[in-house]
Amino acid sequence: MDPRQADLETKLRNLEKLLAPGVDAAKLFEAAEATALALEFRDTDAMIGLEPVAGEVIEHARALVREARERAVGAGVPEACLAAAEAIWLARDERRARDAVELAGRAVEEPRARYLLGLFAFHGFGQKKSLEHSFELQQKAAERGHADAMFELYAMLSQGLGCKADVARALEWCERAAEAGNARAMANLGGMYATGSGGRAADSEKSVYWYARAARGGHGRAAATLGVMYALGSGAPRSVVDATRYFGMAEEMGFDWRGFAEAAGVDLHDLLRVTLAPPPRAPGGTGKLPPLPKLPGAPKAPGFAAPATAKTRAPKKEPAPAEPTAMAAASAPAKKKAPAKKKAPAKKKAPAKTKAPAKKSRRA
Secondary structure (H helix, E strand, O other): OOHHHHHHHHHHHHHHHHOOOOOOHHHHHHHHHHHHHHHHHHHOOHHHOOOOOOHHHHHHHHHHHHHHHHHHHHOOOHHHHHHHHHHHHHOOOHHHHHHHHHHHHOOOOOHHHHHHHHHHHHHOOOOOOOHHHHHHHHHHHHHOOOHHHHHHHHHHHHHOOOOOOOHHHHHHHHHHHHHHOOHHHHHHHHHHHHHOOOOOOOOHHHHHHHHHHHHHOOOHHHHHHHHHHHHHOOOOOOOHHHHHHHHHHHHHOOOOHHHHHHHOOOOHHHHOOOOOOOOOOOOOOOOOOOOOOOOOOOOOOOOOOHHHHHOOHHHHHOOHHHOOOHHHHHHHHHHHOOOHHHHHHHHOOOOHHHHHHHHHHHHO
16 A cells, blocks of 8 residues: 555544544644644645545545544644634634634633734734734733744834834844744844844845745745845855755745846846756755855754754855856856956067068078
8 A cells, every 4th residue: 555545544543533532632633633734745745746645535534634623622622722713814714703812712821822812903803903912912922932923022113013112122022033933033134134234234144044044934035035145146155056946945935036036136047047956845845955054153943953054164165166057157267268468478479580581581
């Protein structure tokens, strides 16, 4: 039997056992999420050229996952309630907005629940809009370590939304959010170091470092920005290989990198002489991610191991012309070809001495 189908059927048998009366609802929800993750992978099988798993097995698995999730929500499992609230919010289902507020409220002590409720309050989703209440909820979630709530505080403090504007505090929360793994905060830090804003001195190495971490965290615009930097040699070494790799990441994330790159002045006709590398995928997918730029002394976040960063200094030590890229090959030799100094010897081949023999021949 196909190992993929065997794995899915094993998960199904486990789910069927846990759906029996009297079983721990938390364990049931955990099994349902494991099965749902397997289904997500099966959905991508055709994209990578694999034969699809039997349709009846897939449909049966989806039905059991729905049943298990509903039962876990009914039992009040916090994670199940939050997952259901998030699904309603992501769909922007106004008809079930009040349900989302009620579901998140069941786990109100969880930082994730307060973050969600803060979003609901900010947008008036399922309740009366209140920026002040939103700020209060996000602050509580951020203080408990929720990275996305930290970023919300940065945004609100920057603009004085629901609170008094405080740029210094805002920037502190942005940095904390980036260090905690929020991709938007990482992208913002990358921009600050690129432009020398936000109270930071311009630093291209730190800019590339944070943009790269943001790209790995799923930020399409950060990936496209890095692509532009490498394509133009602006803020990063000029490299078509790295440019196309990051543009591939942006495309994988659904970001319109072509329009973005053209607006920034990238010549796509020249760039695409090199075939786009297969777009790197997020952890859990296939394909290799580009090395994370090394930044001495920079904070490390979970998922970014030291070996991955240690490899990045080697390319920087190599001269740019040695890199096998179309742009480098086209530009480097052009500077070395036939300079004016090399043509000088050609003019010295006909000095006055060469005319002397002509005079002697006339005397003869």
